[in-house]
Amino acid sequence: MKKLVSVVLPTYNEEANIASTTLKVLEQEKCLQDWEIYVVVADDIRSSDRTEQIVKELAKKNKRVHFIKVEPGLGVGLIKGHQYALDYLKPDVLAQLDADGQVVPDVLVRLINVIEEGYSLAIGSRFVTGGKNQLTLVRKIFTYGASLFCRLFAGPWNIKEVTNSARAFTPELFKKINLKRLPWRERTFIIQPAFLHEAILAGAKYKEVPLVFKNRLEGYSKNKVFNYTYDVVTYSIDVFLNRLGINIRFFYLTRRAKTFVKFSMVGFIGTMVDFLFYKIFINGLGFAPATAKGFSAEIAILNNFILNNFWTFRYRKTKTNTWQKLGIFNLVSLGGLLISVFIVKFLHIIYGDGFIYLFGRHIAYNNFYFFATIPPVMLWNFTINHFITWRHSDD
Ligand SMILES: Nc1nc2c(ncn2[C@@H]2O[C@H](COP(=O)(O)OP(=O)(O)O)[C@@H](O)[C@H]2O)c(=O)[nH]1
Ligand SMILES: [Mg+2]
Incomplete structure (x- = not known):
């Protein structure tokens, strides 16, 4: 037989x-x-x-x-x-x-x-x-990278x-x-x-x-290499955490929160773009800091808009066109800017100028004021962009 x-x-x-x-x-x-x-x-x-x-x-x-x-x-x-x-x-x-x-x-x-x-x-x-x-x-790099990442984090x-x-x-x-x-x-x-x-x-x-x-x-290939990379990374981290006894279902959580995670990544990239251009305008072109910040912030806004429109919210069908979305996005970002200014002002009024001693260094309070603005501004930006700028419409 x-x-x-x-x-x-x-x-x-x-x-x-x-x-x-x-x-x-x-x-x-x-x-x-x-x-x-x-x-x-x-x-x-x-x-x-x-x-x-x-x-x-x-x-x-x-x-x-x-x-x-x-x-x-x-x-x-x-x-x-x-x-x-x-x-x-x-x-x-x-x-x-x-x-x-x-x-x-x-x-x-x-x-x-x-x-x-x-x-x-x-x-x-x-x-x-x-x-x-x-x-x-590109596919060869993906195959090799995925292999290396899985071998390192998930094994064997x-x-x-x-x-x-x-x-x-x-x-x-x-x-x-x-x-x-x-x-x-x-x-x-x-x-x-x-x-x-x-x-x-x-x-x-x-x-x-x-x-x-x-x-x-x-x-045609149905393999969405960028998404697949994201999944390979989060899955391997999930396995790795599990091995350490941390069972937080990282893979599922990040998949469910994918839009938010992408939005955060864009925000992170935007901050770097902002800072890079801020420095270039000051050191390379001799702009005053406030002018440099105005231009660098707008470049970062454009950068974030493009990434969000063509990546984070790519699948959203909206009633507005790209230019309208760009306009709304600028307003939302301006709102975020105002919120951060208020937060810094508020914290400054309460805590004033001071230093704390950490890891052998004096660190000014104003550093903490800066970072304190990130979670609320992120929340504001994400919520408004999610519900308004890229509002999904089925018809
Ligand atoms: N049933 C089913 N088959 C799929 C799906 N996605 C891909 N495939 C099949 O899986 C195989 C590999 O997919 P492919 O698009 O060629 O990915 P690639 O070879 O990595 O570029 C092919 O035979 C596809 O038709 C799916 O969502 N459902
Ligand atoms: Mg194939």
């Missing part, structure tokens, strides 16, 4: 690739004499192209091809795909690959061989001998590849994975490193095998 491997192919608008990828995956059987390959295509309900019709046609002709429709998100596609396989196909090994043909499908043979050697988890990797990453420079150090889906594992391992903790329902690719982490906690015996990742020829 042959053994059975189910291969989940998650799809989201993959009409140009899914037929050829499915056939190439099934073809790998010629290098796997003891195995029968089954394919489960897990198509996102948001797919608006012909992926579904194409796979259903294939499934009619070939009982090895199965099709399910799944809720949005890569994690949902993968997990629901494996659950379907366990329920209906009773596989000896669960495997998964990208459906777009970017990953050369012969990796499947190596993944299964590793499971046959006695490992419970085989990981396709661009970072072991024979592996190749033929993506653009000896897994080099964390951000692709090509893997195989035993049903026993899959059943031991804590799905309550794994963020598989989140609409992000974080499932890729998070699944590894949870698999290791579930006792996986793992090994990496080489994989060639080509550039995409057809269709």
